[in-house]
Amino acid sequence: MGRGTAGSLAAASVTRLHPDSDHELHHIFDSRIPVIGVGEGSWPSLVQELRQLTNLPHETVQRRLNGTRKYGVAFEGWGRRNRDFVHYFTPQQVSYAYHLSADTLTELLHDSARARHIDAKVVDITKVEGGAQVEFEGRASERYDLVFDARGFPAEIHPDRHIDISFIPTNTAVIRRCPSIVKEKRNGPVLQHTYTRAVARPHGWIFIIPLTVHTSYGYIFNRDVTSLTDVESDFDAFLETDGVSEFEQRSVIPFPNYVHRQIYDGAVARIGNAAAFMEPLEATAIVSAQFQIGMVLQMRLNRSAENHERDAPVVNRFLVNNTLRYGLFVGWHYCCGSTYDSEFWRHARDDAWPRYRTASDPAVVDCDALRRFDEMIELTNRTVIDQSDWNRMCAVPLTSYCQVSQGLGC
């Protein structure tokens, strides 16, 4: 359910991974409800995954995405060192992801899915014996063995159903589109190394994502701390100093920071923004959706049916745990503030981030994300890191923690 990035990724993944050609796949979406349509940064695993899902060469995939090669995130003005730094993917200067146009990604994935399309509004999903019953507006209900629910943000955040991760201090984005700064090549993809820029500003930070057709700018801030008018005026000032004279105003997007407590119940798997959301500082949404879909499909296709019910809580805890670890990694970027001693940065560093321990208390979240995160921070503080620890991960590899820790000065 859902024709945004997450639902389209699920449809293409079921098409590729389901060994039984006898199954029927319905791709359900309500064409009156728009997709969010942003999401232009990714992680390197998407490069391999798109190659496998589409059966197209990397070069063709990149061109179809209007894409550039992202080698990491370039941070400007973050932390206490007054020093810019890059968070590279590992191995540095070898591993790359895509900067991509979100609409071309969904088109590419649709071409790779074999599904019956149903344009209807889903009004209810109920777990029933061996599957889920789906009720539609204006058409007969259907029963499915497995549902991927990718219907986007929940209508409201409720503590019984969602883990509030507002230790991440932002909740709104202003999106603008500016002329491209990367030259498209006539024969072949752009090979130039590019980086998502993440520039600290008095009221939050700005992302700059270079695509071959345009450059995407987004100002991420907290609407409870700063007014939209103040953000727009600082955005204008930044574009002027960045040498950008024209832009198209795209949208203002409010967002929650949360993780759903029940991502998978054995019949329904929430994926994408329906499963969790956090601001795009480290582009963790598409990679999380890949992980959710991959994990659920691997369990469903490789374990016998009698295990499905027993597996469900284990898979759920695993997915909640991994997503919360991403949340801790992202929120941690604010722990040392920035070059700005402004209301936003004081709020981020002194009020919001210190709440991370209460928010991810194992007794409240039923997983050990906090302990794993603490272990990574402890490793980054060591004078010597033992070789046996080099491959440790807490959602992202130790190399990411070390680069960010060095860069921020914490």
Ligand SMILES: Cc1cc2nc3c(=O)[nH]c(=O)nc-3n(C[C@H](O)[C@H](O)[C@H](O)COP(=O)(O)OP(=O)(O)OC[C@H]3O[C@@H](n4cnc5c(N)ncnc54)[C@H](O)[C@@H]3O)c2cc1C
């Ligand atoms: C400012 C910003 C920047 C971002 N940048 C990045 C980034 O760089 N990298 C990254 O990985 N992610 C990024 N994201 C996250 C991005 O939003 C997600 O990766 C992606 O868009 C996933 O959306 P989705 O498919 O879950 O939901 P949506 O795009 O919201 O799609 C929801 C779908 O569900 C359908 N639907 C909804 N309700 C119903 C219903 N009742 N019945 C039937 N159909 C229904 C709609 O028609 C739609 O097709 C960013 C997000 C924001 C806000």
